[in-house]
Amino acid sequence: MTNNNIPPSLNSTAPAGEQQKTAESLVDLRIKHPRVAGIMGEIDALVYPGSQDSLVQICGPTGVGKSALVRHVVDSIVSKAHTEMQENAGLVPAVYVEAPSSGEQEFSWRLFYHRILEQLDGEVIDMLPRSSYQYDPQLGRVVKPQRATGSLAALRTAVERSLEARGTRVLVVDEAAHIIQQTSPKRLESQLNTLKSLANACGAQMVLVGSYDLYQLLALSAQIARRTHVLHFERYREDRPEDVRIFAACVSGFEQALAHLWGGKLLAYTATLHENSLGCVGTLNAVLTRTARRMEATGLPLQEALHRSLLTEAQRQQILAETYDGETAINPGITRAIPKFVRPRSSIPTPV
Structure with a gap:
């Protein structure tokens, strides 16, 4: 039954076929409601070659649908690049990755870089030294063996080269607060600079996604806050x-x-x-x-x-x-004030 009260911009996307008849189909159901359309429009305006907004931040309450939103964003960017991708089979215009929470005291850049490479090129991972890091099931986290032959710098270089080779324009980082929460206040700006330099090195823009704690953590650094464009994904x-x-x-x-x-x-x-x-x-x-x-x-x-x-x-x-x-x-952080226009006084004397 069709509901005529649904706005034209509100539509749902669900897996085709029989899955739509079961409760399981709701897991992947995406409803492109006006809040989603609004944020996607903002992303279209902010993400383009040569943009000065190298870091874009999307924040909203728990459960608002941020992960579904950014998957919409990535799908949209990929869809718009369809013709280019047909001409260049290696093109990956947008990448989605979730910042890991590895259980270590500091954020695991190794695991983060590894996840990016998985999205870009599995062959690159196969070429990396296998002894550089591994998962310890007893500790429940990634650990570095005592005789590691790989280095974090080499892994970072592989990510930069892969992003550039794949022509990636947008790197979406979900749960981005993990990068900052596992960081001492003194190293906060250093962590964000690492992200920004990664984006600059390959010419991509970074979209950081998280709950309100992400905004509050980024606001601790005036320099980072000044260089970040904030988008508020509101609830209804x-x-x-x-x-x-x-x-x-x-x-x-x-x-x-x-x-x-x-x-x-x-x-x-x-x-x-x-x-x-x-x-x-x-x-x-x-x-x-x-x-x-x-x-x-x-x-x-x-x-x-x-x-x-x-x-x-x-x-x-x-x-x-x-x-x-x-x-x-x-x-x-999202309120902008426009100064009132004051008409200048005329220097020409008024005729009597």
């Missing part, structure tokens, strides 16, 4: 009528994706879902995926399955407090 608030309407359209998108399971009853719970998810579409997806799986696995009716799948009040209050703090902190 209950106190804004337009946000309420769009969130309802998102719920309708999920209802259409599994119409046979919801039985046309999901929209009746829109207000409950909005309050429980705090207007975050990523959290909405998680709640509805749990609900659908419970209904399929146990035969529970929608109301009971949904009740068991909602965030607990403790979870919701914790996320709400973090969201309020983050929104308060980020607002000055």
Whole structure:
């Protein structure tokens, strides 16, 4: 059933075929709602050859759907480069990588570089010395053997050359706060300079993605904050009528994706879902995926399955407090004031 209240810009993308008939299909369901379209438009404006914005930061609350957003961004950049990629089979215009949290006291640049190379060229990894680093299952982290033949500098050089050879223009780093959280305050700027120099060395732009803690950590360095363009990926608030309407359209998108399971009853719970998810579409997806799986696995009716799948009040209050703090902190960083124009006084005497 088609919902005519859904804005033209709101559409969902789900795996084709039979997967759309199961709860599992909701995991990969992407709804391109107005917030996503808005951020993608900003990225289009900021990311281009020769741009002065070498670092772009996307911040938002937990569960708003940042990872799904940046995958949209990467897919869009790759799609726009389709003709170029047909002419140049080695072209990789955009790369998505998640900053690792390895459990070490300091951020693991080795593991980070390794993940970039995996996205660019597996053959490069095969050529690297295997003894340079390895995963220790007992420690649960990457360790450097005592007789390592590789070096961090060599790995960094391999990344730079691969990014340049692949013609990569955008490097998207999800969970970017990991790079800073595992760093002493004295080395904060050094870590960010390492990222910036990597982008400069290969002519790519860096898009850093994370929750509000990323913005607050970057704000500790005035120099880094000055060189970073901040984009706020907001939730849909209950106190804004337009946000309420769009969130309802998102719920309708999920209802259409599994119409046979919801039985046309999901929209009746829109207000409950909005309050429980705090207007975050990523959290909405998680709640509805749990609900659908419970209904399929146990035969529970929608109301009971949904009740068991909602965030607990403790979870919701914790996320709400973090969201309020983050929104308060980020607002000055995205507010721009235009000085009022004052008409200069004329030096020509007024005729009497």
